Amino acid sequence: MSKISHLLEMIITLQYKGLTTASELAETLEVDKKTIYRYINSLNKANIPVYTKKGRYGGFYIDEEFYMKPSKLSEEELQSLLMATKILTEENGFIAEKNLQSAVSKIKSICINDDDELKLLNDNGCFKISEIGNLQGMEDKISKINYAINRGRTISINYFSINKNNLTVRKVDPYTLLFREGAWYIIGYCHMKDTIETFKLSRIKTIKATNEIYMIPHTFSLKDYLNNNWGVFKGEKTKIIIKFDKNISEFIKDGRWHISQQIEELQSGDVLLSIYLDDTDELKKWILGIGKDAEVIEPKSLREEIKAEIEQIYKKY
Template identity: 75%
Template sequence: MSKISHLLEMIITLQYKGLTTASELAETLDVDKKTIYRYISSLNKASIPVHTKKGRYGGFYIDEEFYMKPSKLSEDEIQSLLMATQILTEENGFIHQKHLESAVSKIKSFSVNDNMELKSLNDNGDFKINEIGSLQNLEDKISKINYSMNRGRALSLNYFSINKNSLTIRKVDPYNLIFKSGAWYIIGYCHMKEKVETFKVSRIKSLKVTDEIYMRPHNFQLKDYLENCWGLFTGEKTKVIIKFDKDIQSFIKDTKWHVNQEIKSLEDGSVLFSVYVDETDGVKNWVMSFGKNAEVIEPSELRDEIKQEVQEMYKKY
């Protein structure tokens, strides 16, 4: 990540989180503390009012009067940007594809009008809702999350799961609140899964601070967690594996269906098609269009969805 990207993430983190230590910023940006102090100096030279509070409970904070207001793009403008990422690819000679995708990801997270929900392109080029809430309640969410971490109180989240397409109630002990790739995430212990999980703040419909006290484990290191779970911050992709029969294998192999597809030939003449996607709804419709010649191997949730739909179709016929 470039220095400019680091500086922007620092400004946004300080703006929403308030008092933040050099250690927390260093862990979030994956740099050393000396670099953080140099960044702070650069921001001050640019007349951005970042101040230092000394002492045991000190850290950095930004002047309350300073506010980096996000621009509000129209729905058509957001859709145009999303379509551009589908057209401007390395395959088409655009060498800055990754930079464009990163920039659009950040714009999406901050360019949501109060009366609309964020939309994204699925693999068929259609738009669908994949986020809940807006900037209107973002500050309230972050305020409650910071309060719960400072007081050591567990959170109760009404959380939206994209794969299950439903809301679930989660009790979470929040360890960290970080800003990565244009979005806010809570990293904490999920009592339902009984392990440390990552929760995207934009998918939280509502949350409340409970009276239950928790202690952050002394051996938990954010840097180690991010290194082991970095895939969580690259779009939360789902791996899909589909087996196509030999009757259509040449058609599958001769067509470019997705930029990150992988195709493996099997001994019986069939092929395994693998791809990472943000959503599986578009894949479901695509797979079913091949009828008996296609079989979903992974994920099991998508396989079950198709099985249920086929059973319902069978009843009708």
């Protein structure tokens, strides 16, 4: 990431998160603390009011009067950008495809109108990619999360899954609030899944702080977590290939399952469905629901996960 990108992410983090330590900024941007101090010096030279609070509970903060707010695009303008990412590809001779997709992803994360749902698929599909919330709603979410983190309170959220069109209620112990690759995230312990998870703020409909108190485990390392989960923030997706039996081939061919889908008909009458996803939890349920007429071809890791679930089901019966 370039120095300019780092500086912009620092400004946005300080603007919304408030008092932030050099260590937190260093872990977020994946640089050393000396670099953070140089960045702060650069911002001050550019007349951006970043100040230092010394002491045990010190850190950096930005003047409350300073405000940097990106302009909001209409849904039609945003749809045009998304359409461009499908036309301007390396296959069609556009060498900057990855940069364009990254830029549009960052714009999309903050420019969707309040309470609007950007639907990239029709209602006949199994999967829908939707984002909820805008910058105005984001400010309120960030405020509530900061309140919970500062007081060690568990939060209850209504979370919109990227692979299904409904909300789930989650109880989360928020460890940190993170601005990364143009979007805000919560990293914390999910009570429902009994593991540390990453939640994208634009997919959170409501947030409520509870009276339950939590403590961040001493074994948790933000740096290690980011190193092990970097694909979540860089938008990396996995190519998934599923073979469907000829018995349901027409059903698969007539469906709109994902915006990235490619369907290939085989001589046997079976069909191959290829899609790119960053989360496979709901996909696994869908495949298991179809049963013997669906077989995961790639990736091997997903195939093994499906196999393990089938073996557990077999043991029960």
